[in-house]
């Protein structure tokens with residue numbers, strides 16, 4: 001089974017979803033303000049370090065080497081975690097991971113869990129799976145709480161409610177907090193401090209009552225079996241330390257070989273994501289410890305398409321991602337289309353290369369994602385592990401239009417091109433012929449020049465996509481080629 | 493010095509003025525310019541849309557067309573970047589698909605000789621004052637491929653700063669993509685248009701009479717957007733500015 005979360009099934013293709021988002025003025029305003037603010041701050045935070053380029057190269061290299069020997073480091077990690085008193089579970093896909101976690105929670109006899117913000121659990125749709133078994137999951141990250149209370153979907157990796165402004169958040173708190181626990185105080189305003197306080201009070205009773213915590217992790221150290229959660233709010237620290245049972249669901253690509261490797265990422269991650277020199281809370285735990293923290297610790301290692309992605313020489317670099325979200329914040333397409341248009345918990349440039357690999361390109365939205373970019377390269381520039389996102393996008397475009405060999409569930413299979421590219425393919429073939437026959441090209445240019453007076457100002461059909469907002473270029477009276485021949489004659 | 497002009501298919505067909513300007517400029521600087529007729533398109537639109545295999549004959553054609561030259565100069569940041577970044581990839585993938593080294597070798601010959609115009613002027617000819625005259629207020633849009641792929645850096649700006657009469661106006665948000673992106677402009681027309689509108693707005697806010705760039709394709713999108721908004725700002729390729737003199741002014 002694929003890792004598609006039910007929430008996203010039936011999403012329209014990116015261009016259609018993006019078109020609606022572009023028309024939404026409030027959304028555009030919220031996103032523009034938020035992304036530009038964090039974009040500028042990140043640039044300053046990064047510029048402070050004169051060894052940034054070397055840190056970036058080191059991050060890339062550590063991840064590359066780890067991915068090359070992933071099997072080795074995962075086995076080492078399992079041994080270390082087990083030796084430290086934890087239990088390791090292996091989940092091949094979303095369904096298996098959900099069954100494991102649900103089973104573990106049920107065994108505790110509890111029907112409530114508190115959650116640290118985690119991309120992996122969103123990817124597998126864990127909250128929905130728990131709910132189906134009568135278990136309520138409370139999100140404790142502020143932005144995640146806003147999304148959960150608003151019955152919404154996350155639109156950003158780091159700030160899932162980035163599409164909401166203060167006024168909208170106040171309205172959500174006022175309307176919904178009561179049905180999830182402690183209601184919002186009467187007369188709650190849209191002042192950020194008041195909103196944060198309302199969330200704090202609402203969440204506190206959940207922390208104090210919780211017996212089961214569920215988290216992801218930013219890093220797992222193979223050598224020591226240590227897991228690392230990096231955060232700003234401190235809610236994670238509560239969820240990781242107060243409950244009796246802690247269950248962490250982590251993608252297999254999050255492993256790093258040694259403790260020392262963290263040196264690189266604990267510098268690059270906060271500066272790239274929140275533009276902080278150091279994030280306020282870094283929680284690290286190694287298995288279980290007597291009379292301190294959870295008594296039972298379970299690590300669920302999630303594959304869900306990652307091994308298949310690893311088999312692709314160009315695409316595998318997406319697995320280096322440390323989910324900092326710098327590429328989202330700098331992306332001009334994300335800024336205008338918003339996160340929801342990407343139809344996945346992974347929006348923005350990284351989502352555009354990750355989702356079509358983790359989920360395949362069978363669905364309309366996944367096949368459209370590699371095209372959700374102007375290839376401007378801003379994402380590659382900021383990526384702290386130097387993922388060449390434009391290179392992967394073009395690589396995946398080829399998969400969409402040509403099909404070919406991919407790895408699915410560990411098997412090499414040949415997939416067909418995605419639907420809807422037949423006309424384009426014919427045009428490209430014709431262009432290949434014409435461009436490789438300059439005589440034909442010349443004839444075409446001459447014809448276009450002769451008929452230039454009768455060229456329309458707006459195009460019908462698919463050409464409208466250009467001419468609705470842009471004037472058509474006027475075809476000149478003479479191509480360069482003809483000018484050269486006329487004026488330079490015999491010269492080459 | 494003798495160089496081959498790679499004019500690019502967009503300039504050839506839609507913006508021949510750009511190619512003519514390069515010829516005039518380089519000849520004024522004492523360079524002998526030739527135009528090998530066998531040249532065609534670099535293959536960027538096909539490659540970037542996912543049709544790598546359709547690009548392969550164009551890599552071979554590029555190699556053959558310019559075989560006799562030490563320098564190939566092109567007035568297009570994105571076409572230069574296509575050759576430099578993607579030709580080696582195309583060659584490597586063909587080799588990996590068991591089709592031999594020929595394409596990789598063709599790419600290996602094409603890459604070191606290909607220069608974007610401002611690179612050629614500053615790095616090879618070593619000039620920044622090309623004796624140009626352009627008495628207008630101009631704003632410069634650094635195109636994505638020029639800025640981030642080729643790393644043109646300050647080269648275009650240094651050239652523009654030495655143009656007599658030219659007043660360079662800072663473009664707010666200069667590093668942001670204009671929204672062209674080749675087939676992106678039609679495949680994601682709504683987002684592309686929104687990006688173009690923001691760029692046009694930024695350009696208008698400078699009060700400049702012209703916006704210049706190193707790429708005609710971006711300028712077609714920017715110019716088309718400006719024209720549809722009824723703006724009087726003109727899109728001008730940097731080659732046309734550098735080619736203009738008091739004797740032969742921009743027309």
Ligand code: SF4
Pocket residue numbers: 272320321322323324325326327328350379382383384385386387
């Ligand atoms: S792809 Fe790079 S920039 Fe984007 S979230 Fe991942 S690590 Fe950050």
